[in-house]
Amino acid sequence: MTIGESELHDLIRESVRGIAAEFDREYWHEHIQEKTFPTEYWQALADDGWLGVTIPEEYGGEGLGMLEMSIIIEELSRGGGQGGIIFVLTPVFGGIGIQRHGTEAQKEHYLTRIADGEMRFCMALTEPRAGTNTLNIETFAERDGDQFVVDGEKTFISGVENADAMLLVARTSEFDSSNPTHGVTLFVVDEPTEREGISLSELDTTVPWFERQYHVQFDGLTVDEEDVLGTEDGGLYLLWDTLNTERLGGAASALGGGLRAIDLAVDYASDREVFGQPIGAHQGIQHPIAESYAKLMAAREILYKGAKKWDEGEECGLEANVAKLLTSRAGTEAADRAIQTHGGNGFTHEYEVYDIWQNLRLTQTAPVSNEMVLNFIAEHQLGLPRSY
Numbered sequence: 452m453t454i455g456e457s458e459l460h461d462l463i464r465e466s467v468r469g470i471a472a473e474f475d476r477e478y479w480h481e482h483i484q485e486k487t488f489p490t491e492y493w494q495a496l497a498d499d500g501w502l503g504v505t506i507p508e509e510y511g512g513e514g515l516g517m518l519e520m521s522i523i524i525e526e527l528s529r530g531g532g533q534g535g536i537i538f539v540l541t542p543v544f545g546g547i548g549i550q551r552h553g554t555e556a557q558k559e560h561y562l563t564r565i566a567d568g569e570m571r572f573c574m575a576l577t578e579p580r581a582g583t584n585t586l587n588i589e590t591f592a593e594r595d596g597d598q599f600v601v602d603g604e605k606t607f608i609s610g611v612e613n614a615d616a617m618l619l620v621a622r623t624s625e626f627d628s629s630n631p632t633h634g635v636t637l638f639v640v641d642e643p644t645e646r647e648g649i650s651l652s653e654l655d656t657t658v659p660w661f662e663r664q665y666h667v668q669f670d671g672l673t674v675d676e677e678d679v680l681g682t683e684d685g686g687l688y689l690l691w692d693t694l695n696t697e698r699l700g701g702a703a704s705a706l707g708g709g710l711r712a713i714d715l716a717v718d719y720a721s722d723r724e725v726f727g728q729p730i731g732a733h734q735g736i737q738h739p740i741a742e743s744y745a746k747l748m749a750a751r752e753i754l755y756k757g758a759k760k761w762d763e764g765e766e767c768g769l770e771a772n773v774a775k776l777l778t779s780r781a782g783t784e785a786a787d788r789a790i791q792t793h794g795g796n797g798f799t800h801e802y803e804v805y806d807i808w809q810n811l812r813l814t815q816t817a818p819v820s821n822e823m824v825l826n827f828i829a830e831h832q833l834g835l836p837r838s839y
């Protein structure tokens with residue numbers, strides 16, 4: 452029996468599989484081609500309560516945990532398109548961040564709207580010069596009475612065009628090497644596309660997503676004091692707390708994507724006949740698919756373990772990072788093998804496997820790179836010296 456599986460989890464799987472099945476490849480293809488938000492899909496998830504899965508019932512959510520969220524993301528990703536990864540920006544970053552660190556007023560305002568499907572988030576952390584080194588971010592929010600004035604730039608920010616709110620990470624004090632984790636603050640910026648002081652330029656990225664990526668420039672954006680999430684200057688602790696859920700959510704998405712690649716490879720290998728029998732009868736085709744499936748099953752156990760630990764309030768950094776590493780690698784490999792199984796068809800738009808590979812390959816780099824995940828494991832678990 453898989454860790455934490457229960458009747459409730461079976462019901463959740465069945466329900467979200469049903470939703471995923473209503474939105475076929477055509478639906479996703481159209482939204483990805485036209486770069487439009489999949490509103491009907493989003494609303495179907497909200498109507499069945501899944502966008503508010505971890506949100507407490509008093510704010511209109513289901514009051515469940517990261518294990519249930521992971522199962523939902525996995526099943527939606529297995530259903531195709533951008534079905535699962537869509538969760539990471541809003542229910543994970545917005546929902547969990549505010550649920551854990553928001554004021555009462557923020558919880559009342561944002562959580563009910565997230566659960567209802569009325570509110571979508573984007574997340575602005577990455578900067579052109581700082582890159583992976585978050586401590587080096589330069590976007591600065593200068594206090595001016597009960598407001599802050601923000602100047603700086605962010606890059607690769609996804610989905611700003613669809614966002615009702617932006618989770619913005621900015622410096623509020625200069626970097627101090629004697630206290631390096633101090634001085635960063637998180638802000639919730641409402642209606643980012645309608646605000647004075649924010650300008651966007653679209654980046655030309657290759658990912659097959661309905662969301663666009665942007666370079667975001669801040670020139671004198673004003674943000675109110677009550678839009679600080681958590682404490683002023685204490686944003687890094689909050690960010691790191693939320694990042695474990697982002698790693699778990701990302702891992703669930705890579706797991707589901709990898710399983711979808713395998714499902715499609717199995718279907719194709721069972722149908723396609725070349726030398727008088729299905730190609731799936733050849734072990735050269737069969738074994739790589741079976742091996743990828745085995746790797747994904749093993750990665751799933753560590754993902755569920757990490758999610759369960761998070762739900763029980765235990766430290767889950769190791770499991771979240773290991774799950775992220777293993778699912779991104781095993782998922783990409785599964786998609787690569789699915790392409791090989793499809794022969795020339797693997798490179799056509801008619802079949803989905805090349806898109807899946809692109810999505811899964813990205814999970815090795817974003818939202819966090821596998822090198823940084825390995826750095827975490829090496830330093831925090833194995834006690835090796837920090838090299839950077």
Ligand SMILES: Cc1cc2nc3c(=O)[nH]c(=O)nc-3n(C[C@H](O)[C@H](O)[C@H](O)COP(=O)(O)OP(=O)(O)OC[C@H]3O[C@@H](n4cnc5c(N)ncnc54)[C@H](O)[C@@H]3O)c2cc1C
Binds near residue numbers: 577584606608816819
């Ligand atoms: C499609 C897409 C969507 C994105 N969406 C968002 C978003 O919505 N919000 C947001 O804030 N960001 C977003 N990002 C940014 C993404 O999180 C970063 O690209 C990613 O974290 C890597 O940062 P970087 O590109 O600056 O790489 P760099 O920091 O320049 O690193 C380049 C390479 O060097 C490696 N490296 C760097 N330092 C070390 C070290 N100490 N040890 C070992 N290896 C190292 C990295 O792992 C990486 O492989 C998105 C990116 C993409 C491509």
